[in-house]
Amino acid sequence: MSGQGVTILKDTAGPLVDRLRSALRLTSMTAVVGRAERGLFRDHLFALNRSRHKSGGRNYYAQAARGLRVATVGTAMVVSINQVGFAQRVHGGTIKPRSGRKYLTIAFPGMAGYGKRAAEFDDLEFGGAVDPKSGRMRKALIRRPSTALRYRRRRQKDGTLRTYVRPGEVTSREAVFWLVRSVTQQADRSVLPSDRDVLGTAEAAINTRLARLQSRGGDS
């Protein structure tokens, strides 16, 4: 009876253990490939951040790199970039104002509105300004010259406070945002590593992992 039992166990357990080993190897392989791809995507996005954010800003691509995650879905691997606007950059397309709004606000590096929302200013008015790039008049949100006084208190070395009063910083009418009816962005596949690099990285990771496991006797 017990012998039969052992025989039965041998017959079914062998393939079961093999399947388990195989599944474990596959899971560990997926994790390794995922980590290798994570490195590729992060390096790519950090490099993009250095080349495209020379004028400052909020380091959009670096944020995308730090928020990148690699998930395994079954035996597949998914790289996910959790950054607002990233899919728009990859796929391109036309952006229009939300319903009830007439314009989009656009600011370029160097403009006071760059990286900000119009709602963050309380001194904007509708107007027109000359676009230095094209030399043409454009609709814009303009910052009113400020007549307000700016108070600043500084602590002195002896611990006392001294108050400084200066005129407001905005002395001339300045275009903070350009107003446009819509924007069409071209698809930019270069924000992601090339398919060739993605495949090459996966292949290299698989080969390295297999070689390591084989050198240790096949099971790890």
Added chain:
Amino acid sequence: MIFTAPIPFEEALRSLQARSVFPMSGATRDLAKLDPAIRLRALFSAQVTEVGILDEIQSAVSSFTAGRVDQSSLRVQLRDVVQRSGYRADPEDFGTLRDLTSDARLNLILETNRQMAEGYGHYVEGNDPAILDEWPAQELVRVIDSKVKRKWKRRWIDAGGRFWAGPHRMIALKNDPVWRRLSRFDLPYAPFDFNSGMDLSDVDRDEAVELGLIDEDEQLVPPRVDDLNETLQASPNVRSEALRGMLEETGLGTFDDDGIFNFTAQSEVGR
């Protein structure tokens, strides 16, 4: 194939869900005295004593980390909540980090909390045995160019780190205590300081062996991960009570009648 819907960074979001909102009167220096286990479970911001503001910060950071809302929109939203609460910065502090409505402070809150959550997520992910086997070491690298750079090499030495492959590369095994000692937050993952342009990059086994950091077949003992799953299994009230107990045990301060934790020997505000 490219999908357009992001997959949430679950480990990162879980670390945010595990945090209970706690108003505290302390400055940054006081908050730094708290044990990392508390800081991992409590959401606070220097000198913010309004629960409503902290609730809003928590929700904003979750949306930001999940990639649902952009940073500028969240900044507008948070500033609005802070202003409606009746908060007014000291005129001396207008526009500075001490002004809760300033761009600098709001960006710092959003970015630091997001990076901490993501750092925790990457740390948990990186502790998979197969990943530790292939990439047993990591390197501290600059990924964002900063106008004013901290002296990281000096800090690395002070934390007990060694330079490898020349006088510049700050590499160590992933379970080396240097990572925790390097961090201003006493945590073994990035970010290691506020507004830091430094991050971690995996170093593979072949290179780690070549450098003499590890042997070919040596297996790394995974670093201890502060498990937030247990915390998350408790109800928010239980979590909050447990955290309250942990804070009281620190002996650093006491709760007042409004539930605000006041540090007894409080540093002068953020100076």
